[in-house]
Amino acid sequence: MDKPFAITLNPGSSLANHTGSWRTARPVYLDRLPPCNNQCPAGEDIQGWLFHAESGSYEAAWRHLTRDNPFAAIMGRVCYHTCESACNRGKIDEAVGINSVERFLGDEAIKRGWKFAAPTQESGKKVLIVGAGPSGMSAAYHLRKLGHAVTVMDAGPYMGGMMRFGIPKYRLPREVLDAEMQRIVDMGVTVKLNSKVDSILDTMKAGGFDAAFLAVGAHIGKRAMIPSGDAAKIVDAISVLRSMEGEDKPLLGRRVVVYGGGNTAIDVARTVKRMGAEPIIVYRRTRDKAPAHDFEIEEALQEGVMVKWLSTIKQAGDKEITIEKMALDDKGFPQPTGEFETLEADSVVLALGQDVDLGLLNGVPGLEVTKDGVVKVGTDLMTGHPGIFAGGDMVPADRNVTVAVGHGKKAARNIDAWLRGETYAAPPKHEVARFEKLNPWYYADAPKTVRPMLDIIRRQSTFEEVQGGLDESTALFEARRCLSCGNCFECDNCYGVCPDNAVIKLGPGKRFQFNYDYCKGCGMCVAECPCGAIKMEAEDI
Amino acid sequence: MLKQCEGSHAVAEAVALCRPEVICAYPISPQTHIVEGIGEMVKSGELKDCEFINVESEFAAMSVAIGSSATGARTYTATASQGLLYMVEAVYNASGLGLPIVMTVANRAIGAPINIWNDHSDSLSQRDCGWIQLFAETNQEALDLHIQAFKLAEELSLPVMVCMDGFILTHAYERVDMPTQEQVDAFLPPYEPRQVLDVNDPVSIGAMVGPEAFMEVRYLAHAKQMQALDLIPQLAQEFKAVFGRDSGGLIRSYRAEDAETIVIAMGSVLGTIKDTVDEMREAGHKIGVLGITSFRPFPLVEVAAALKNCKRFVVLEKSLAVGIGGIVATNVRMAVTGMGLKGFTVVAGLGGRAITMKSLTGLFEKAGRDELEPVTFLDLDWNVVNKQLEREKQVRRSGPAAEAMLRDVGAVAARNY
Amino acid sequence: MSALQTVKFYQTGTFTVGNRLLAPEDRSVQANMQRTNSLNSGHRACQGCGEALGARYAIDAAMNATNRQLIAANATGCLEVFSTPYPETSWQIPWIHSLFGNTAAVATGIAAAIKVKKQKGQGQDVRVVAQGGDGGTTDIGFGCLSGMFERNDDVLYICYDNGGYMNTGVQRSSATPSAARTATTMPLGPEPGNPFGQGKFVPAIAMAHEIPYVATATVADLRDLENKVTKAMGMRGARYIHILVPCPLGWGTASQDTIRMARLAKETGVFPVFEAEYGELTSALAIRRPLPVEDYLKPQKRFAHLFGKNPAVETIARIQAQADKNIRRYGLLAKETV
Ligand SMILES: Cc1ncc(C[n+]2csc(CCOP(=O)(O)OP(=O)(O)O)c2C)c(N)n1
Ligand code: SF4
């Protein structure tokens, strides 16, 4: 075309004008730490595996999840999912049902027979793990993945530790537990059951182990001094739960008093309810002060478990007990009131906590025990004795499956480094993606999906699993409620909202890049990024 | 084919023969019959492949024309007087963008006072708008100039205004030689735009140009009009070859070879002047005529050459540059700078005032004696003017001048148009 | 609620520009890696200019809907000035700027030319968009606009409403909101800012022309905007889309807040987002999170005189009443209908 001078111009020619020079601040992409991940005791990359689940790539999601925690199906049942309390979506409507999606993935993995790959290379190192519970088996998994030869020894007849002997099967069906344990064995981990380790040093020496991880748990029920007649039947909760796994079911009578207010107390009460007894929990403080999770208390109440709040057992006889009413003082501590009451009771189950059996540590030089009767460890989970690490319920920490699993991972990384003569340095934590960093406008309205519950009659009389799982469509829905806090999920907002087309879209999975030749630094991409994955940085001019 | 018809109709037919593709117009006397004629031809299907758009104003008319021309359509519109002024912003824009639109201006006075009759004030107000302006002397020439105008516009990529006297030409029934479609097609090739809005070759038309290039852009517009000075006579030649008659060109002299006095004018008044000159020649006066067809570009060299041998010239124009006098005269004077000629400006025929042979004879005789004032208002009623001036001298608020003067001349009331 | 229902819950649904969970054909035009960037980088709009954004959104969508068979006419104003200063243009399509007030007519001419060329078998079916600012549309260009509507010319006219003559330094237009400060409606005297009881809402006037399609949109609802442009390009005759485009300079807002301001305008009811066909209202984009007008007014310096130590409670109430009227008139709080 014969274009008139100056008036008529070639298309798109403004590319010659680099407006980036106007900028006083520049946007940069970053990953912030999602609050769920930050919260997870097992160090799961929750947002990361939800990302895969959102697109229906369940195997990828499960594989991503199991990078940190091999027990998706177990976690999806027994984890107390504090991640959900931290979830930013809770500030919009309700937290994402992370736990239910995790369970869905775990169940899918079992259903579809997904396996872990054996390591491609052997390190030549041998590691002994004592205890086939959540911590020990988690460590076994991670150490095996790293190529070490792993032997797990456990005194009990089955794998699972507290997951089997402390958690009733209506919360964790045994097929699920077995499947996730077996999957680790299948990686080439040696598990020796009914093999109590009496002396760690001897066993290590005999087996030629280069390092050891101790995770024997806390299995000795705490006793309380309750004045009682000879005929009174007083047992501890852990023994009751453990005996549920064997042939001989415990004989506790019709009226069973459970003493304590923790999760174990609730578990025992619900267990005996299912055996046809009438459990009654006696606890010295109020419901809101009870250490048990409220949802579990609620489920127990629904099932017909009775509770005497603000009560202590003063005396136990063979057919009844005396309890004293308590009152909270202004600091919230229970104080005796001098008011008494008698309750019919065929037996009393003490659920007052557990102690660790430290017998295997006798004579280990350098090893220290705290006054609470647990093993002292450093931040690397190594005991005072080089090469011996410990975790789970036997070290000072919260006692639950998830913490234990987290210890297993952490110990494995430190053991691996130690075996190479190095110290493990965890990658620095990113700043947390707080709710204020998000632009919640962009998320579709979607209240949480409620998991189906077993109907009440069956719950009272059978050990069928109380809580059901999500089906595929609801799990997908739930996964998609994730806000992807702090991590780009390729929503294209930055790419779309830039008035200067200064964002380059790199393609699926590759995210974006700024074109600073044209970016004027308006900051719109930052303001409109739903998940807070961009920030502005001052330009030094 | 010879036929007797109204000037407007002749133009309408000529435009139709040029195969216009988009026509848009807004009615104003005395342009109406032209666009009515074309509109009818489009509506009846006689003129095919042409969009006729009834716009809501002259501003829109020129704007539609800009759009269609820039999209490669041969585009035509027509207007007059107030309408031309109403579209001025777009008129400048069309030439600035170099769009070869052809527009008829049925010349008419500009108000206030509103007046529908003929003079050249409308076109001449736009002398600097960048359009080529051609003035027709007869209906035949008006017809012919439109055919030439499309070719001229499209070759230069500049818009062309064909100016014809309102009523005097537009509404006059005369015999014209209407060319055939074959003749017009032989002369005028299909429009090949220089620049065009084309999805296959996108450009941005109408950029903002700053001080760094604006002067150059303006100079180039001027240079194009200078090119037209060569092209206009050339096209007249080509036209003659196809149609067999002289039409168009830059200027045309009449009985001027040995003339001592040359009368210069534009448009239909040339006819009356020529008749007057014929009579005066018979009476022995050495008088001749120079008609200017192309007012823009103004043929300075050609005018100077035409006046080379005379002693004096009289510019008789239907326009008034209030505050100085003549418009055409000013341009002529520029052409003869340094030639030592005596020049007289005569403002005549404003708002349709009749220009009679009698008045002209008197005027030219006076000119021949060098007794004319530098600026003369032909047939001005001094009585009325002086009375009003007197009134205004005495009473500050002497009422509307036009009505007072109408009373003085004895007209009852003005008609509304 | 045209756009938003058809897509079931996909994390962000259609709120975000893209959504990896959607099928490619359900994604926005802006999400496309090969999108046309009708308004190329290097244009000279202010940082965070809503008009630059809105124009690219609209024209990219129109290009997409017409398979790039598109010509645009553009009025004088910011959009024209920042996109085509010699020697560079940002436009990728055939584009013409003629004048401030004649854009609709220029577009009519383009459409007429295209029609004839097509009739003659000399051209493709190319479509025409006219675009201008609120001043170029609701004021000086209104005559041509109304003429184009009335003749039902085959043109989509898009007005980018930033509520004032921004290019000449933020003067009042007939689309400037009540009480707003502009360079010609200063916050002085007994009625500070732009007087109440003035101005016009051209979408309603467009509806009165009973043209095939009238819609409003904002840069905060991309999918809605794209759907409307796409729908408009699927129709013939005169069509009008009025897009609210916040102007950081004229409104006195932070450059990163442009989309937020548009969102607030819609969510408070200050700017109704709807569609109408042949003069009848056919749908309205429901308010999702109702908010008081203060939330919209406060971040803007042009309304700063309403706040501060002695807030102009009555004035704010009058603006709230205007918003409430929009909500009633256009049914903005009605439940979404599928
Ligand atoms: C006939 C005419 N009058 C006035 C102007 C001056 N002018 C140019 S742009 C403009 C303001 C444009 O306002 P608007 O149409 O709202 O577009 P914005 O710049 O706000 O995007 C004005 C008044 C002009 N160019 N032409
Ligand atoms: S003044 Fe407003 S509309 Fe104009 S370029 Fe700046 S931000 Fe955009």
Ligand SMILES: [Mg+2]
């Ligand atoms: Mg504006």
